[in-house]
Amino acid sequence: VSADGAPVRTAGPVLVVGTGLLGTSAGLALAARGVEVLLADPSPSAVALAADLGAGRPVGAGGAAGADPEPRLVVVAAPPDVTAAVVAAELARHPEAVVTDVASVKAGVLAGLRARGADLARYAGGHPMAGRERSGAIAARADLFVGRPWVLCPAPAAAGAPGSSAAAVAAVADLAADVGGMPVVMPAEEHDQAVALVSHLPQVAASLVAARLRAAPEAAVALAGQGLRDVTRVAASDPALWVQILGANAGRVAQVLAPLRDDLDALLEALRRLDGTGADGAPGAHAALARALGAGVEGRARIPGKHGSRAAEYSAVTVLVDDRPGELARLFADIAAAGVNLEELRLDHSPGRALALAEVSVLPAARTTLVEQLGAHGWAVHEG
């Protein structure tokens, strides 16, 4: 039984094939809930590490062939470009098991399985929307999937061949829920278009912006602020993995990038006209800038906040905090004592100074209480 009282629904043994970040995290989460987990990976050292971390038991550890129990569920967490081949092999190897995968692009896996004549009734693809800038078993954690969408993409029946059975979809939904994720069912094509937009586009944009910093003067990067940091954070992600992801979703990412490129061209043209002639000689150029910036404001407002609500529904105040041990603790103790729940937090550093700005977001109804209570405790609170 989990912390929130829901019983474990996944029936083991579960075989995890691929003990990288996602596979090991799934193993850790299942093992922590008492599910029997078997681990396999082409790399013996990778599987040994995952086992040492507590993610399960390596297959073949008993010595004799056939000593491992037959899995009821196989989770393929292989690199994206070999996922279809591995899923097909596992379907053939374990004829009673349901097989799923965690690849972040789904239509290609499905096409690869159809091309291999795989038994799709026992397959249901999945994509946990969880990841980190770091990779490998060492970065794994049992709570990686907690609260994250886990998209399920059942195979539709096609050309007389059956698609994913209801039982297979249910088994993968149970897995997702058991490790703390939020199952969301979506056709593969729709999923791949969605991640091209909300995941692959920001990755590409961050990399393109960060690439401009390579040759920048030291004095210029020294002026970098939080805006540049935020825009480029995901640019630190593993290029090898992202080559595979972008490659597997190439057409849909291109469809998202093409209109962005057109917007960029329009912006560039407006900037060049303003540069060449000044505002008076460039009619419409300022309007073009305003359109681009206004479109960004509109798009940004569509991103949901925590608990599915909009970010704009929170109310923020800023508190000045001395940058030394104990001060943040004192701040959060005072927030807690006010009975106010912290919805979002930004800690804004002050390079070269022993001060930080904590931007504390709360529900609007709690704002007045928060400001009063923090003020009463001597905090410098700034509204705005």
Next chain:
Amino acid sequence: VSADGAPVRTAGPVLVVGTGLLGTSAGLALAARGVEVLLADPSPSAVALAADLGAGRPVGAGGAAGADPEPRLVVVAAPPDVTAAVVAAELARHPEAVVTDVASVKAGVLAGLRARGADLARYAGGHPMAGRERSGAIAARADLFVGRPWVLCPAPAAAGAPGSSAAAVAAVADLAADVGGMPVVMPAEEHDQAVALVSHLPQVAASLVAARLRAAPEAAVALAGQGLRDVTRVAASDPALWVQILGANAGRVAQVLAPLRDDLDALLEALRRLDGTGADGAPGAHAALARALGAGVEGRARIPGKHGSRAAEYSAVTVLVDDRPGELARLFADIAAAGVNLEELRLDHSPGRALALAEVSVLPAARTTLVEQLGAHGWAVHEG
């Protein structure tokens, strides 16, 4: 005398012309340190609001013309596109005063002043690298400039006309330091190129990415994670202000965007080749993706962390925190009790679940202590 013991060097009265975010914040910071501040703005309600907030006293408040004391320093915090005209007028109106401005693009202001035959010996331009997604006096705060670079761009002598005097530059450096900023001297052209890269480029990229969300299906934006949030955060900024900033730095922003557009085109071509033919028929396409992503990793690594050190010099651990009042307080109390200083903090929300992940960055030497102490206090700590 300030909190860190440095005496106030700015000699008042200081006249702040323009009581928006920056002007009002400067007034608040100076007034808090006992400097006499006069406020002026074309909008009577804006100046009244700034005065009510404690940023200074409106000019002409005494009733009789000429009742205001003559300012020794004038800070022009007008919109970028009228800054040169306002600075020139203030130089003429106050023939003994040093005049500075806070416009975020500097070469155009300087050119505008030369065209007007202004007395540049009494002028030194400035740009506090501080801002918020919100604007206006209501968003102002006395600590806005604390720890931030405040770039000074002295006017060079040209064509027989003198440039900024040493006394003028010193007066603006004193102002910057008195309000908590870090004065940095840089030629206007170099400054404008730097901000095109570290400030204007991320703004444009964020707006372009966010604009793609406008027409997105609800189910797609529901999958948005922290990566998309971070990349698009500054897209919420005021379009009217940014139209002026980008317009004033149009040529340099175009010079930064043009190679990014070329990189984007190369990426698009590689993606389209992969989409049309698959990996086997697109030699070099994966290498093109890898180059773009690798360049991003390199560029990202150049961004300095807090206190001027590199972000990579910190060591991060992740702690699972119940999302209810008091839990963060307890965490930070335990961190403080361990004698460890928190260098950076990311609070990672778990939509739909009552859990948050706090990623706590500390100096590498403090990591082991932190992990041990938090573990001893029962926290679920994840390394990786």
